[in-house]
Amino acid sequence: MHSRTSPLDWNDLRMVLAVARAGSLNGAARALALQHSTVFRRIEEVEARAGAKLFERSRTGWRANAQGEAVAAAAAEMEAAALSAERAISGSDARVEGVIRLATSEMLAGYLLPPLLRQFLAEHPGIEIEADVSNRAVDLTRREADLALRATARPPESMVGRQVGALCYAVYAARSLLPRRSGTQPVLQELPWIGFDDRIAYTGIAQWFSKALPEVRPRMKADSLPAMMKAGAAGIGAVVLPIFAAAQEPGLVRITPPVVGQSMGLWLLHHPDVRGNARVRLLTQWLAEAVPNELLRLAEAGKITSCFAECPHAGRKARRAQPA
Template structure:
């Protein structure tokens, strides 16, 4: 069985008359072209060219095969054009799940630009803090905060580091100062809660004996963000979000063992669906740009 690249070499030599000119057309070495011609002749059992000092000339058999080879190339070109058009014109609904705190901070301008560039795409946004099962079809794409995502058939990429640490507002810092140590933290009120965030958050507070410092609890991560913006006290937030908030100040560095990252995920059965692939690529580009620019 011959390789498609062998057939491309055959066409290039037939149309240019030499392996050198064909190599320049294909942007490969002359040796590669000669090797591919030899491989095609071996695979078909046909002598396609006469090797002459002035170049390569088609044999009668080669002449007879040329039209078929050109038809294969034309069909491949039509396939490429159709695939490109399908990708460009991809439309339909793509369901995206992420934490509400991401949905109301970094995502709106990204989704606005996605809409402007690809108006045929409709986004169905799920802002539940519950982790949706992509394998079961609960969503097409997830933006997830995790040390290492788990789930059957998940594929994707780690967009950026996203450790969580303590923040306060600038107004709060002006009125009460910025705590930098455990003892200083203990003298300040904490805003707790934050949905699924609360379990690791509470473990962090317990480790530093600060559970008694919590003066109010919110149900969501967005509530934490609103509370700390108001100057009510300190809270723990993801750095990817909080470090981009002009009104917030990081009080202490993240823990050195915090390997939490921001992940962009889908299920393996969806990765090549045009509308899903389009949204994945767009989100990856824009989120990674945010990570680089910070």
């Protein structure tokens, strides 16, 4: 067995691990940024050198057999050791120049962070920021990002975190959808609606929508809050949105108080191993002060006053979830 498997290198093992994790060639190809045909060819080559099949193929996907699971487990251990070494190197980097990879959501990237990052980069010209903007939760253990700014009710216990505020939600609509008589409140069930696509149905506010308005059939669904906000401003339907962002959209009118029980903590998170990285520490400290200040600025401008009155943590000084 040793003579057959000795030619296997990390790239071979990484390929097996990706297929085992994804359960399909397409999923592995996306994770590795490779072509489907390349993954297929490499797995065939690995199995030929190993002298054994590693996966059971079916129409529903690829499932690792006993041999495949053993190879994938060994690859996972190698990956963990390599990532630990990378985090140790990154965590001891004392330079205040270079790249910081910041993961955040579309709403935060578009409606909260730009003025803050502009000022930070102006004061630290040697630093570059790569923004990973998506709704997925990045894996900080695997170094998919150095720092994350996320709205979450339960930040991972394994991460070092600071709560820097809270986000509240309310119902918004274009003025054209509202009753013409001044002071008349619209009946929510009678409005056209923009709803949440199944891909973000797991979020707390999407679940609230399903329970609070079960009889509503949205005329449009989306998996992107910025897209939902623009659709709402265009008059397609009413929509539930984060107040800090929707208040900056002139085409929308808020028609409800903040949704009770649906505030989300706004957290800065990073892996404990990178706490010594000077760049990460610098940006973390900056955002820990700048985010609450920006939320307070919006409140003082009359943008989110009600949200601050009803959200318990919004605008307060940052607090830690884990020792930093």
